[in-house]
Amino acid sequence: MAQIAVIGAGWAGLAAAVTATQAGHRVSVFEAARTLGGRARSLEVALPEGGTALLDNGQHILIGAYGRTLALMRTVGVEPAQVLHALPLTLRFPDGTGLALPAWPAPLDAAWGIARARGWDARDKASLLRAALRWRLAGFQCAPDQTVLALCDGLAPRVLRELVEPLCVAALNTPAARASGQVFLRVLRDSLFGPGDGAWGSSWLLLPHAPLGELLPQAAARWLAARGQVLATGHRVASLAQDGPSGWRVDGQPFDAVLLACPPWEAQRLLAPLPCAAAWRALAQGLAHEPIATVYASSRRRLPLPLLALRDGPDAPAQYVFDRGQLGGPQGLLAFVASASRGAREAVERQVLAQAHALGWTDVRALQTVVEKRATFACLPGLRRPPVRVAPGLLACGDYVEGPYPATLEGAVRSAEAAAALLP
Template sequence: MRLAVVGAGWAGLAAAVRATQAGHDVTVFETAGMPGGRARSDHDDGAGDGATDNGQHILLGGYARTLALMRDVGVDVERALLRLPLSMTYPDGSGFALSPDGPRLLAAASALWSARGFGWIDKASTLVMTACWQWRRFRCPPAWTVDAMLRLAPTPRVRRMLIEPLCVAALNMPSAEASAEVFLAVMRDSLFGARDASDLLLPQLPLAQLLPLPALEWLRAHGATVHFRSRVTALARDGVRWQVVAGADAADLRKPEPAFDQVILATPAPEAARLTQALAPAWSAAAAALAHEPIVTVVLTAPPRAWAAPMLALRGDDTQAPAQFAFKLGDQVDGVDRVTLVVSAAGRWLERGSDAVAAACAAQYREVFGIADGVAVASVRTDKRATFRCTAGVVRPPMDILPGLRAAADYVAGPYPATLEAAVRAGEAAVVPG
């Protein structure tokens, strides 16, 4: 089959690699000058050094399809990702950390037992809550929010210190609005999944080197064609085949492409909606109806401080403390720490402007670590459409649009929220076996 993939984010790359492996003749069209989409690295000096990621990403041990794809295109996953047992540690040492050893249930029970900052009522209510999840087989009505699901248990402290951070980390949504159905699916497959499924995998390399560049190299080595700066402006039926019309500014696209047997639309939802508006109005309307939630990533330089873990949970709030997580992954440079603060579900904060969010993050960091001077904002990045809003009852468009036309991206109907694993799974699922 001649197959076109529109978009070279992680979903498009997954589709392109698996389709090439299945023996199809693959052509990828990408608007940008690089692969990776929302999980890409830009270069701030144009020379290939000083890559800056489009926001801090974390992977989980349960990202089985993503990790398999990375390995298949030649990534040394053990070197690329720092593997840590799941922890929700706050700067003052409170919180919990799973032990890497011993049987799973014992490790979870011991993490709960030794969790600091929680009383016995909090711990008992957490046990009741998780027992209920298991008893209900991690299912609930689609219209429930996480808060509605948890109205009886656990205690407010567990909600604040455990559920809310897990919810914004996994769904990029506050628990008051987040889909309980999707939240439970994440809990089932991570915390209650295979032994290492809840492990945190923290990137040790720029995002581009985790998948986008190795996948690009693999695709070219295996005969696929990849056009950059080549925005697809229209799709048209040509009998049972498809014409793909790409932007005139495509430097490497000199002659019109012959028709394709299948097109995989791996763009974000608004662009997929635009491209299908005349072809499949109902599908297009469902894609266009999805709303989006931003993430702000603030990099600070600060006087050195010892951290209990490379990733810390922070007590975010709606008035003074925007960030929910902080990361310290690199070494000190010139005697200062370089730390990354992440503001998830950032919609309300962004009404004040991104500079104000960055300044509030710097103030939050000073407060948390008791630092008077020397905390400065090095960079601030805002992705206004970081993820689709995974609210209770959200309707996600299906993979199949029309015969020979499929969607593959993180928003397509599936059990998971907008994540790298959802994108890769969608990309793989869209490929017709060879």
């Protein structure tokens, strides 16, 4: 039985702690914040009629292909069907145009959805079917330096604008002109042709109708505590030092191994005094980051679906709007999501409100805007990400660590499980 330190209690850290516990290790988790969940956590938002609502620091979308995340939720006692609103892949715009897949097996669902897409003419649909066939025949592989935009050469402009670009920014949080074509193809492969999860197809959207803290962090904390593991919140680790050939000390406490599950900038801070980590730190320093802004707003409007796609542009930054009243939140609460957004919080908020008013939603009023300035790493072509192994007995995990997925909850969980499997 090894003594393991996990630094960070976001989804990667909690997944690593649970996996290490299942392997029989003794685990101590150190989290700098008072709240668990990292960049997928809950917060309070003031309501116009008084009182507050427990919402999230940003809107997350899971999909049926998130097999490891869904399995982890079940392990710690959360039944996904009770906290997630499931619907087949749907990208409808407020005017009713767009794509909606039926609840059929893959790939029949995608073929029918494309054939019945609203607002697309025959040439639009044919261009997408040709592109999809080309990608599948190539084994969902492309040159490492190819962007998503280059990958879509020959695709009808409307399909690029209304399907590929919204999917790309939702999955990779990076604009199609800059995003990695290879990672995008991996997401398409697993979501459109993956095994899914029970009654849900792999491409189904799973929208949280409970606060993010209830999806995993709180249940994982209870699960770990019930097994005698240590979870220290409000403890920002100050020092990490080697202790013999493979042992480590975290703030002076001895451990057989350490899992770094904190953000890359925190990992770099802790690793700075260690010459053995110089190569790892150089790769982490090479990561660029993308922001996500979420504008919570009040409105008397009920959307036709819990989630609608929006047409974004230079002065219209939001790509999606969620009707929180249909997802377990207060009625009349909307959440506008502007991925890869730029500019100050106040400017983004003004632009999102103008975007809503231009749709005729003139009663929309901002309540609170949350900006995660370093929400994800920029998923660029040919990007080299830091590896799992840092040094003997020292491992790293997180959605930014080397792997096939972009910065998603599934990427974080898979990274954590891979790192925990390498523990002594």
